[in-house]
Amino acid sequence: MYEKWGVCIATRLVNDLGPLIAPASTELFVKLPITPRLKTGGSFITKAFYNTKRKTPYQNPYDEITDKVGVRLVVLLPTQISRVQAALEHCDLWDFSKDRDYEQEIAEKPYVFEYQSVHYVVRAKTDIDVDGTMVRKGTPCEVQIRTLLQHAHSELTHDTIYKPSVEKTPQMERAVSKAMALIEATSDYFEDVARLIEGLTSPSRKLTEELIHLYAERIGRAAEPTKVDGLLLEAFGSDEPAMDALRQFLDEKSYLAEHIAERAKTKILFRQPSILLVYKAVSEGWRQASAKWPLTPNELAPVFSDLGISRQ
Template structure:
């Protein structure tokens, strides 16, 4: 205990150093985490450990978890990725490290962490790094909260209930990782279909619309509109328009392309009526898509209510949207495509 008190400042410094290094490197490697925890074992906790297992330790250096860190990932396969990064950063004491995921015990789900005993390269003080998923972490916390441990003797019906729940969570952990892989493959397929021009085969979604925007489908219309006042185009996100396009019943990227082709000239004419009497020389990149949507509503007799619905989706429901819709209708009232 005297050794511990003397080394406590070094232990706290080591804890902060390793924590900061791991957080930075994992962020650089784009590993999404639920969290990183670190702690230095308290004096009372160490005293309790020595009372229970003191005969195992000859000196303070034999206690490998005075400094402990826990890295919590969202996915099971990211645990292995974190482990590979830890192996590169630190010296791992393989004789004292353990992969509890290989225990395969029915009640062990909450303890299926990967435990590495490490040292800084050239360092002497050991520290423990636990790696587990968020579901494993939650399960372990629940077990601790309700006082259940796998070694505790409980009636068979209670142990069976815990085993069933642990099995469900373990299955969910695996399925989340599998689903992420499936979604990654799907996004790659969508990107390939978009680049090849097979737009009718791609359902309209956030991912597919984002890939479609990389083709800059509204650039030509924007350039025509900007030429009215020799304006500069200011970058803006077009993703908020996805909900508007979906409200029009567009299901595929092919539908979006036809929507553009069929309404571009009307959107340009609407822009002319709005800009010709102004000296605006800076326009948002969303001008073309916004006027495509507004022209579509006007062509289909949506009137003020339809225009307001578009503005509500784009800007949220607010009092000024109806006034804006009335102004838009007034500006477009003389255009031949407007359905009365």
């Protein structure tokens, strides 16, 4: 039951995160595979009966321990954590409580550098059938959201500093605090770089979003942008896209929509939203378009064919 509940949560989070980060893909946004992890029997028993961190023993360990299954989402930047939080907090399958928020901890203890992560406990709102297994109402799962740097710090230190397997020393704690301070500083630098990149790529991102919408409207299916779309956009896009002119072009050559839709069934090139720019560029001057074409020449041949242009 817990295993199925973890898979259900991971799947739903990925699906709900998609629209919040579009046109980016969740495969690129989430930096590590989201694989639910079950607490092993030995680990569970140790936490239930030999937990030295608790001031009072568990009265009912099985019900009180909420991380019998856990899901972890790792992103690149601290500002991206809020996107995952939005997906989690607006899902109708579960209730949630926030058990740890590193930003709040920093505000309360600004001079302390220690383990960072956002922790939620989500519980099924009702009995849920997950692939033939009934997940009972109230079944918990711990969800951790952290950055790649926070995850690296946790992987290095968490089992020794925050768990009773190794006796910590002042030197060890000092070294860990310095590492955490460096991670915070590095995260700030990463955010600065991301803002600079965002400023430079914002026009092309806006154009991509408009092309995705236009592609779905005219071709009748969702675009599937990949790195190829970036190559096409770099070659045939502009900082001031004339979308009205592109719409007019597609109106005048309305037959192209059917050709593109048919080719998109078998060729990923024709699922790229920027392919619309390619058709317009070839129509306006095939020699210039051929000179800009960033892929192998044969890939451009279907566009010429659809437009009835001969290169002889």
